[in-house]
Amino acid sequence: MKKINLLGATGSIGTQTLDIIGANPELFTLVSMSAGKNMDKVREIIAQFKPKLVSVLEQTDAERLQAEFPDVKIVFGEDGLIEAAVGFEADVLLNSVIGSVGLKPTLAAIEAGMTIAIANKETLVAAGDLVVQAAKRHNVPLVPVDSEHSALFQALNGENPKRITKLILTASGGSFRDSTRDQLQNVTVEQALAHPNWSMGNKLTIDSATMMNKGLEVIEAHHLFAMPYDQIECLLHKESIIHSMVEFEDTSVMAQLGSPDMRVPIQYALTYPDRIPMANAKRLRLDEIGKLHFEKMDYERFKALAFAYDAGREGGTMPTAMNAANEVAVQLFMEGHISFMQIEDIIEQMMEQHETIKEPNLEEILETDRITRKKVYGIVK
Numbered sequence: 433m434k435k436i437n438l439l440g441a442t443g444s445i446g447t448q449t450l451d452i453i454g455a456n457p458e459l460f461t462l463v464s465m466s467a468g469k470n471m472d473k474v475r476e477i478i479a480q481f482k483p484k485l486v487s488v489l490e491q492t493d494a495e496r497l498q499a500e501f502p503d504v505k506i507v508f509g510e511d512g513l514i515e516a517a518v519g520f521e522a523d524v525l526l527n528s529v530i531g532s533v534g535l536k537p538t539l540a541a542i543e544a545g546m547t548i549a550i551a552n553k554e555t556l557v558a559a560g561d562l563v564v565q566a567a568k569r570h571n572v573p574l575v576p577v578d579s580e581h582s583a584l585f586q587a588l589n590g591e592n593p594k595r596i597t598k599l600i601l602t603a604s605g606g607s608f609r610d611s612t613r614d615q616l617q618n619v620t621v622e623q624a625l626a627h628p629n630w631s632m633g634n635k636l637t638i639d640s641a642t643m644m645n646k647g648l649e650v651i652e653a654h655h656l657f658a659m660p661y662d663q664i665e666c667l668l669h670k671e672s673i674i675h676s677m678v679e680f681e682d683t684s685v686m687a688q689l690g691s692p693d694m695r696v697p698i699q700y701a702l703t704y705p706d707r708i709p710m711a712n713a714k715r716l717r718l719d720e721i722g723k724l725h726f727e728k729m730d731y732e733r734f735k736a737l738a739f740a741y742d743a744g745r746e747g748g749t750m751p752t753a754m755n756a757a758n759e760v761a762v763q764l765f766m767e768g769h770i771s772f773m774q775i776e777d778i779i780e781q782m783m784e785q786h787e788t789i790k791e792p793n794l795e796e797i798l799e800t801d802r803i804t805r806k807k808v809y810g811i812v813k
């Protein structure tokens with residue numbers, strides 16, 4: 433029986449993780465969880481999964497929940513999130529919170545010696561070196577949940593990493609993949625939220641539309657697989673059937689395929705190195721799909737992806753600043769304060785202004801994140 437602590441339990445990855453836990457009660461149990469503000473969902477989860485501890489964002493919500501569920505320990509805020517990550521000697525932290533707020537709980541869980549199943553890519557972008565170094569120091573596995581990285585992880589199973597020539601991340605192109613840059617001037621939030629293949633949380637769906645998601649994933653891959661940026665390539669693949677590929681010295685290419693269903697990589701992260709059957713999943717029928725399409729990535733069209741390569745190559749606190757600028761800009765776009773194209777402008781401006789700290793410590797990373805967010809709010813005001 434694997435004891436799981438789940439951050440972001442009310443979100444897209446969180447609820448799909450709960451589906452897997454619920455479908456396999458003899459294998460997995462939910463010990464501790466966190467949520468943000470969705471209290472209706474929290475009540476449902478407590479009733480079904482009976483976790484020992486629940487962390488929420490706001491103190492007032494925590495007090496109300498505590499009165500309703502006296503047998504559950506209810507905590508809140510940043511400290512609560514850390515407690516939810518490390519509590520009760522659980523075996524695995526599945527981190528599916530959104531944003532760099534996931535960094536401190538991840539480091540705490542690594543220090544507690546837990547296996548980390550990581551969906552929360554912003555943490556790896558903001559502080560990949562720190563997280564990977566800590567995981568090595570504590571001999572803790574970092575198991576990817578993100579579909580592309582799970583694909584790479586699977587394609588690399590049993591391979592000699594020295595023989596890799598490149599990692600190929602596939603990209604759907606997002607909601608505006610068939611639009612020119614001119615056509616993006618007045619697009620709406622609703623249009624940006626219409627992803628062609630995946631049903632995901634709002635922030636990630638917008639990231640996919642700007643192609644910043646692929647940029648975050650390039651940096652994520654750099655850290656998870658210790659691969660130089662020159663050996664990480666992105667390829668447009670509209671169907672999201674090939675989830676990513678690895679090319680080796682002998683020219684062989686290993687790909688992982690499947691219908692777009694995040695429960696597959698989530699479950700694999702929980703059962704690795706084993707596999708178990710997947711309830712109600714659609715089997716891949718290539719004879720029905722017929723054709724798969726591939727296009728060269730256009731870095732002029734998808735500027736945010738080019739920014740991410742720049743930030744990754746610069747290293748230090750530059751990816752931290754880029755990520756923080758993106759998180760705030762996406763929020764401001766969703767709230768109607770800026771246009772879609774201004775997301776890129778803000779990221780570019782913040783990266784130009786940022787003075788990189790090489791080999792930053794945790795405080796320097798947190799300070800970069802805080803200052804960048806403040807600057808973005810400042811310019812938009």
Ligand SMILES: NC(=O)C1=CN([C@@H]2O[C@H](COP(=O)(O)OP(=O)(O)OC[C@H]3O[C@@H](n4cnc5c(N)ncnc54)[C@H](OP(=O)(O)O)[C@@H]3O)[C@@H](O)[C@H]2O)C=CC1
Nearest residue numbers: 440441442443444445468469470529530551552553632633
């Ligand atoms: N969705 C997907 O298919 C995939 C997601 N990922 C990554 O997984 C992570 C989660 O994505 P996704 O599930 O889509 O996101 P969602 O927006 O659906 O869920 C985010 C979760 O985090 C909680 N949350 C939001 N803000 C805070 C905060 N400040 N403090 C504590 N908790 C907070 C939310 O709580 P509440 O809703 O209660 O407010 C919710 O539980 C992201 O890093 C994303 O990039 C990676 C690959 C695929």
Ligand SMILES: CC(=O)[C@@H](O)[C@H](O)COP(=O)(O)O
Nearest residue numbers: 578579603604605606640645
């Ligand atoms: C499901 C998943 O892993 C997302 O991160 C996905 O990658 C989004 O797809 P695109 O960014 O390729 O549109």
Ligand SMILES: [Mn+2]
Nearest residue numbers: 578579580649
């Ligand atoms: Mn992905």
